[in-house]
Amino acid sequence: MHTTDNKQHLILTGDRPTGPLHLGHYVGSLCNRVKFQHQYQQFIMLADAQALTDNMDDPGKVHRNVLEVALDYLAVGIDPTLSTIFIQSQIPELTELTFYYLNLVTVARLERNPTIKEEIRLRNFERDIPAGFLTYPVSQAADISAFKATLVPVGEDQIPMIEQTNEIVRRFNRLVNQEILVECQALVPEIGRLPGIDGKAKMSKSLGNVINLGATAAEIRAAVKKTYTDPLHLRIEDPGHLEGNVAFTYLDAFDNDKTSLAEMKAHYVRGGLGDGTVKKRLEECLQELIGPIRERRAALAEDRGYVLQILKQGTEKAREVAAKTTDEVKAALGLKHF
Numbered sequence: 001m002h003t004t005d006n007k008q009h010l011i012l013t014g015d016r017p018t019g020p021l022h023l024g025h026y027v028g029s030l031c032n033r034v035k036f037q038h039q040y041q042q043f044i045m046l047a048d049a050q051a052l053t054d055n056m057d058d059p060g061k062v063h064r065n066v067l068e069v070a071l072d073y074l075a076v077g078i079d080p081t082l083s084t085i086f087i088q089s090q091i092p093e094l095t096e097l098t099f100y101y102l103n104l105v106t107v108a109r110l111e112r113n114p115t116i117k118e119e120i121r122l123r124n125f126e127r128d129i130p131a132g133f134l135t136y137p138v139s140q141a142a143d144i145s146a147f148k149a150t151l152v153p154v155g156e157d158q159i160p161m162i163e164q165t166n167e168i169v170r171r172f173n174r175l176v177n178q179e180i181l182v183e184c185q186a187l188v189p190e191i192g193r194l195p196g197i198d199g200k201a202k203m204s205k206s207l208g209n210v211i212n213l214g215a216t217a218a219e220i221r222a223a224v225k226k227t228y229t230d231p232l233h234l235r236i237e238d239p240g241h242l243e244g245n246v247a248f249t250y251l252d253a254f255d256n257d258k259t260s261l262a263e264m265k266a267h268y269v270r271g272g273l274g275d276g277t278v279k280k281r282l283e284e285c286l287q288e289l290i291g292p293i294r295e296r297r298a299a300l301a302e303d304r305g306y307v308l309q310i311l312k313q314g315t316e317k318a319r320e321v322a323a324k325t326t327d328e329v330k331a332a333l334g335l336k337h338f
Contacts, residue, residue: 010042020069049089240268
């Protein structure tokens with residue numbers, strides 16, 4: 001990941017609060033947010049409104065998880081004095097900007113967005129696509145441009161969303177003949193998506209193949225036991241394979257002793273090392289990582305009023321920024337009548 005240590009850059013990032021966060025979130029975004037908050041201005045959005053685009057049948061799930069995800073943020077080390085954490089639905093200006101931007105993009109263009117096409121396929125929407133879900137890239141463009149974010153951390157599969165945001169920004173600026181909105185750049189993490197413990201797909205709440213950041217010691221142990229390794233490695237003396245071996249993928253991500261890990265890999269490949277030994281090392285790494293996070297999370301959960309106050313203050317600050325941009329957009333469109 002290539003970044004510039006420059007406080008002039010502003011990052012917008014966030015999550016859809018549809019369940020507790022897991023190790024995939026930690027590797028893909030959370031640990032970078034902890035680092036970035038010392039380098040950049042950073043706004044972190046709890047995207048509860050966007051979560052409703054495919055959870056409108058159970059809005060309570062989204063409501064319940066706003067606080068849960070906020071607890072995960074604080075437990076991993078995101079500092080509310082360095083990062084602004086806010087709730088999307090409490091900033092109506094984001095919805096207003098989305099409404100204006102919808103006039104700058106066609107349905108055909110939205111349907112061509114590779115990220116949206118894949119998400120539609122995964123959810124089996126076919127032609128039964130909720131309009132809110134189809135226009136999700138426009139909502140994301142509103143979020144990013146409202147804060148004039150210049151850096152947006154995303155996975156490789158989300159790059160088309162950033163491209164579409166920049167298309168909307170350019171089209172708006174050309175329309176009003178002013179440079180009001182700013183383009184952004186995708187920040188792709190060095191470690192991509194973490195596979196699920198089953199080895200079949202990305203780590204995903206809906207697939208049930210996750211290890212949550214609040215997992216108990218027993219839950220971690222049980223998950224590690226089920227972690228996919230090498231199906232051809234039937235006997236200890238057999239040579240093992242590293243490719244597709246989730247246990248070693250996790251060790252690459254979480255084991256800080258790279259020299260010792262390299263020796264373990266070489267031993268596994270030439271044979272004579274059992275999967276049980278590999279999983280024992282993996283469990284030790286995960287217990288060491290998750291244990292302190294779980295304890296901090298439990299302590300914070302004792303005072304949920306404190307967490308809500310952090311969210312309220314962050315949302316008020318974020319709304320001031322979004323409102324300023326919205327005023328500029330409306331003025332440029334001739335919508336400031338008095």
